[in-house]
Amino acid sequence: MSTEHALASTPETTPAARSLRADDGLLPVAPASGRGRSHGTSSSEAFDRWFRYPAGFASDYVSLLLSRLDIPGGSVIVDPFAGSGVTGTSARRMGYSFFGIEAHPAIAELAALKLQPKQGNLDELTKVAHHLIKRTKQDATNVDLSFSSETDLVRRCFAPGALAQLVTLRELIKDGEAGNWLLHAKWALLSTLRDVAAVRVGWPYQNPTKARKARFSDVLSRFEQRLSWMRDDLLELTSPQPKHLKLEVVHGDSTDEGSWTSLTNGSAQGCVSSPPYLNNFDYADATRLEMYFWGDAGSWAELCSTVRSKMITATTQQSSVGAAEAASQQLRNYGDVAKRIYDVADELKAERLARKRGKEYDRVVPDYFAAIAKVLTNLSSALEPGAPVVWLIGDSAPYGVYVDTPSIIAELAGQVGFTTEDDHPLRRRGQRWAQNATRHQVELSERLLTLRR
Ligand SMILES: C[S@@+](CC[C@H](N)C(=O)[O-])C[C@H]1O[C@@H](n2cnc3c(N)ncnc32)[C@H](O)[C@@H]1O
Incomplete structure (x- = not known):
């Protein structure tokens, strides 16, 4: 709105x-x-x-x-x-x-x-962040910088070094390295995407042809910041x-x-x-970057069938x-x-x-x-x-x-x-x-x- x-x-x-x-x-x-x-x-x-x-x-x-x-x-x-x-x-x-x-x-x-x-001990969230960041620093150097298994949109939105860290974090999270905090780590990562993108990714249009300076250059510290906000917000709960x-x-x-x-x-x-x-605002298209990056959709047709199918016209x-x-x-x-x-x-x-x-x-x-x-x-x-x-x-x-x-x-x-x-x-x-x-x-x-x- x-x-x-x-x-x-x-x-x-x-x-x-x-x-x-x-x-x-x-x-x-x-x-x-x-x-x-x-x-x-x-x-x-x-x-x-x-x-x-x-x-x-x-x-x-x-x-x-x-x-x-x-x-x-x-x-x-x-x-x-x-x-x-x-x-x-x-x-x-x-x-x-x-x-x-x-x-x-x-x-x-x-x-x-x-x-x-x-639920659980919220200090674990801090430990998970540190663990994922440490592993990413080790593993990101091995990433194939052609990013051939990523969609074109994802490849074009980030500087190669940033994308190597994002992809490494994603794979660690999918492999269960965040333990019980998988979904928190997933959403901290998905929220980090637009923060560190080096092209225009405002809502609703993600336009990889228009370069911009990334709002945050350090992927890992932004990811850590996002997990720490989650921890602080959860601490509020009874x-x-x-x-x-x-x-x-x-x-x-x-x-x-x-x-x-x-x-x-x-x-x-x-x-x-x-x-x-x-x-004519399209909620499926608006979240295309996140959906493609996480692998929930790889094409426009998949985006329509997975995201739009239950939406009102x-x-x-x-x-x-x-x-x-x-x-x-x-x-x-x-x-x-x-x-x-x-x-x-x-x-x-x-x-x-x-x-x-x-x-x-x-x-x-x-x-x-x-x-x-x-x-x-x-x-x-x-x-x-x-x-x-x-x-x-x-x-x-x-x-x-x-x-x-x-x-x-x-x-x-x-x-x-x-x-x-x-x-x-x-x-x-x-x-x-x-x-x-x-x-x-x-x-x-x-x-x-x-x-x-
Ligand atoms: C204007 S947004 C509401 C956003 C919400 N107030 C918030 O704070 O995030 C409208 C939402 O309705 C959802 N939507 C569209 N068709 C729907 C349907 N048939 N059943 C349930 N949700 C639907 C859209 O995906 C979108 O998230």
Whole structure:
């Protein structure tokens, strides 16, 4: 989610309010850290700093939202688009249980890792770092500098000496040299990649043709730093974890009822989430460097099949004629809002046909909203009556056709048992591209949608 310009600017510190009202002065705006950055998760807050996932929340922002919802301690908070688990870590800090669903397999693994209870002796993490670093210093000199088994992207992102150390660390970790801390070492290493890359690897595009000075030249000390942050963050946790606290992240598709089965119907008390925006942002592509480096995918086709398969359609690359038709059929069950969606799709179709190689936004739109409707249906079953839901979501304007995503979602929610309490503009978006002459001039914003089950 992009966060360039706050529309309101006074951070609110008064205690909990029942709902987030635009007019009562209690609307949460940018808090001290994390928010205000244009690419996702905070790089400084505990747990958030494990990996900077684009489009992530910052946990202090989620804590602020949760505190405004006035949900009793011990409640279950749900996030059907859990991402890197920021809602989960904030919920845990505030004494709530958490249930999240995330479609990206690696990011779901990361979220689950952050939510594991504190276990073992955390000094082992320091020992593991020292052991891996010592072994890397010994073994990296033997690495074949042609890197013939790495993908082209990986080969081109790093100076040879840095890549030799990264690859050596990876193989040591995969060989079990990090013992019980394998996943921590893996994520410390994956987070180190963009820190030490010698080309532009900003989010979302990794562009190996554009050289840059590596932000950190010493791979091993950066890796050690990242493991030591993990240790410090884990030290914060209460041990043993309170018995009532249940923290779970499912790798799954939140449109699919089957992903929700470990949560009893009506057992959750609140939801804070941020669905994918209808802005062609590709979460699979955005994490391509990490996926290729770890060996989870070696080609675009593999990336699509392993990473995208459970995701809702929010990009033209994911769209298809068949899925769009099936979605349009499904939307007939949702009353008048279906017509709004069909009208937008028709306008987008006209724009596509007016171009030589127009993009299929008209196919994305029905598919996206049909999927959101399914998620809302599943969420409605999971929540107890009266439970509040806060979604952070932006509107969009492909080819200049305005899609009021938050208000369409609010209407769909109304069809499956929610009432809308508030739809509040939070920030302007898209300012980064304002000077681009070919871009539309429609003003976009990010909104906080508050629903009640
Ligand atoms: C805007 S991001 C949310 C990020 C999250 N708030 C965080 O702090 O990291 C949307 C997330 O929804 C995930 N997603 C997309 N389709 C999904 C689906 N059908 N089920 C579950 N997660 C999905 C994407 O992979 C992405 O991580």
